[in-house]
Amino acid sequence: MTETSSHEPAALALENVGKRFGSVIALSDVSMSVPKNQVTCVLGDNGAGKSTLIKILSGVHTPSDGQMYVNGEPTTFTSPREALDMGIATVFQDLATVPLMAVWRNFYLGNEPTRGFWPFKGLRTKYAKESCKAELAEMGIDIRDTEQPVGTLSGGERQAVSIARAVHFGANVLILDEPTSALGVKQSGVVLKHIRNAADAGVSVVFITHNPHHAYLVGDNFYLLNRGQMMAEYTKDNVSREELVKAMAGGAELDALAHELGAKG
Amino acid sequence: MSTATAVDERVSKASPLTRLMRRPEIGALMGALVVYIFFAVADQTGTFFSLDGTARWTDVASTYGIIAIAVALLMIGGEFDLSSGVMIGSSGLFAGLLITEYNIGVWPSIFLTFLFAAAIGFTNGWLVVTTGLPSFIVTLAMFFSLRGINLGVTKLLTDTVRVAGIAELPDGSPRPGYESAKAVFASDFSAYSFRIAVVWWLVLTVLATLVLTRTRFGNWIFAVGGDSNAARNVGVPVRRTKIMLFMYVSMSSCLVGIISLMRLKSMQAGQGVTQEFIFIIAAVVGGCLLTGGYGSAIGGTIGAAIIGMAFIGIAYAQWNTDWTWLFLGLILFVAVLTNSLIRRRFQGARK
Numbered sequence A: 001m002t003e004t005s006s007h008e009p010a011a012l013a014l015e016n017v018g019k020r021f022g023s024v025i026a027l028s029d030v031s032m033s034v035p036k037n038q039v040t041c042v043l044g045d046n047g048a049g050k051s052t053l054i055k056i057l058s059g060v061h062t063p064s065d066g067q068m069y070v071n072g073e074p075t076t077f078t079s080p081r082e083a084l085d086m087g088i089a090t091v092f093q094d095l096a097t098v099p100l101m102a103v104w105r106n107f108y109l110g111n112e113p114t115r116g117f118w119p120f121k122g123l124r125t126k127y128a129k130e131s132c133k134a135e136l137a138e139m140g141i142d143i144r145d146t147e148q149p150v151g152t153l154s155g156g157e158r159q160a161v162s163i164a165r166a167v168h169f170g171a172n173v174l175i176l177d178e179p180t181s182a183l184g185v186k187q188s189g190v191v192l193k194h195i196r197n198a199a200d201a202g203v204s205v206v207f208i209t210h211n212p213h214h215a216y217l218v219g220d221n222f223y224l225l226n227r228g229q230m231m232a233e234y235t236k237d238n239v240s241r242e243e244l245v246k247a248m249a250g251g252a253e254l255d256a257l258a259h260e261l262g263a264k265g
Numbered sequence B: 001m002s003t004a005t006a007v008d009e010r011v012s013k014a015s016p017l018t019r020l021m022r023r024p025e026i027g028a029l030m031g032a033l034v035v036y037i038f039f040a041v042a043d044q045t046g047t048f049f050s051l052d053g054t055a056r057w058t059d060v061a062s063t064y065g066i067i068a069i070a071v072a073l074l075m076i077g078g079e080f081d082l083s084s085g086v087m088i089g090s091s092g093l094f095a096g097l098l099i100t101e102y103n104i105g106v107w108p109s110i111f112l113t114f115l116f117a118a119a120i121g122f123t124n125g126w127l128v129v130t131t132g133l134p135s136f137i138v139t140l141a142m143f144f145s146l147r148g149i150n151l152g153v154t155k156l157l158t159d160t161v162r163v164a165g166i167a168e169l170p171d172g173s174p175r176p177g178y179e180s181a182k183a184v185f186a187s188d189f190s191a192y193s194f195r196i197a198v199v200w201w202l203v204l205t206v207l208a209t210l211v212l213t214r215t216r217f218g219n220w221i222f223a224v225g226g227d228s229n230a231a232r233n234v235g236v237p238v239r240r241t242k243i244m245l246f247m248y249v250s251m252s253s254c255l256v257g258i259i260s261l262m263r264l265k266s267m268q269a270g271q272g273v274t275q276e277f278i279f280i281i282a283a284v285v286g287g288c289l290l291t292g293g294y295g296s297a298i299g300g301t302i303g304a305a306i307i308g309m310a311f312i313g314i315a316y317a318q319w320n321t322d323w324t325w326l327f328l329g330l331i332l333f334v335a336v337l338t339n340s341l342i343r344r345r346f347q348g349a350r351k
């Protein structure tokens, strides 16, 4: 397991974790740690296994091999519910929203605010609608009408709903799988600022992105995943932005690409 | 940037009419009006429109509606139950055999029968969520199994294909508990002989609507039907939600089984078979999407009302009742067509 500088146990850690889907080996022998109050970025090509990795952290998949630790304790999640109950919230790459349901119903899905006592426990619909709208405005997204079905939102709006929801419920750990892929420049900036603020406020963040510039802006630690294996680990002190860009693009491959494009132009 | 409560200039104000037209059951409601007027005009006996006639068609509608509401909720949850019809017979026979063959009291038997129905529903749901097979197949298998068991067990225990003698003891004296059970499940009220089943039907409509729109569980029903994977990922107990819906359907069938048993004082082994499609028709006519994630409980109720009106209206029009099935087929087609047209017209991109 990778050592962190502090004595505190990492918020999340993986030790020699592997994941197979039938004959497909999506991850093998991956170790990483997500230190508290820091932003840990996971970088890698398409199909490298990033989403599989965070689905293990968020309880969607159970690892085929190896062990996961939460706050230093060996933990096995059998469902995302268990991760959520420990304050681990995730923005999935597919956003995990239900298209036919209203925005506010999606926002609170699985964590609905209720009042009263069973069997007269009712949803606090008015509160849910208003607070949902406020949380989205916080993300820089001004939803017209929270009764609108999520399926009718634009791609970026839908992503913002998913991010705002995770920020709202991720008390301890926030996992974001390419959260800015559909966002405009301004909204991407807002999300990056939220990521940084969350870490400063004591939340541990796992941030997956294809954009090394974004990663370098907010990240404290960087993991590079390739073909299901952990290739490299950097901290902000020992890597420059250029090195990170180069490492992500496969170094020599980028030079070759520059050469190729240059030759054509 | 506008504040959370300010009116947004990008939304044209939805008129009350548009908002009404957005309800999933609006097509069925208009259909019900048309069907009602149609049969009131076609009526040859002058009773369809009267309270007597109303008592008749609501009686038919109520026993369909009690189950159709449950089937609608299950359909919103993305699943089917083809064993909902045969469960009427199974529950009636189960209660009847406990009462007559095993001499268990009427009320304890009813209680045990609801447990039995819950267990059958649990089995349906558990099989669907653990095997991942389509519920269409799983509950079809349950349908045939129960159909066989109903006949086999009834013949084995009574040497006939029916269970009788619910109201009296073998010596001819009234069976204790029967009168009170009849009062709850099969009595009449008012001078026009409205059946108590109508009250059950309306109360269940209100309860199911509240659960669907005002509780966490209702939110989960829409979610598991709309996208069960997304629902699981945000922490919705998908398996539990689906299993509970299957249990609700079989327990509704059980309620109707008990109602029939108390009315008829006997139960045929074939009771309820072929009705499963009527419940599905009622739910679909009421605006539920076959693919799940969309619909309402009141839609099932309105669908059942249309079917009840058709059954009684055709008899009052003094047409051959064979035409009922043709009528139901047409209603189903027209209703689904109108529902999808209304949805496209008033809701834009909503699927």
Ligand SMILES: Nc1ncnc2c1ncn2[C@@H]1O[C@H](COP(=O)(O)OP(=O)(O)OP(=O)(O)O)[C@@H](O)[C@H]1O
Residues within 6 Å of the ligand: A021, A024, A025, A026, A044, A045, A046, A047, A048, A049, A050, A051, A052, A053, A093
């Ligand atoms: N449920 C599954 N069954 C079979 N194979 C899977 C499954 N999930 C992922 N894989 C495989 O595992 C590999 C890694 O997938 P993953 O989604 O983790 O990639 P990724 O790094 O997130 O890629 P991207 O950047 O495109 O999102 C892929 O080759 C994929 O085909």
Ligand SMILES: [Mg+2]
Residues within 6 Å of the ligand: A050, A051, A052, A093, A177
């Ligand atoms: Mg991915």
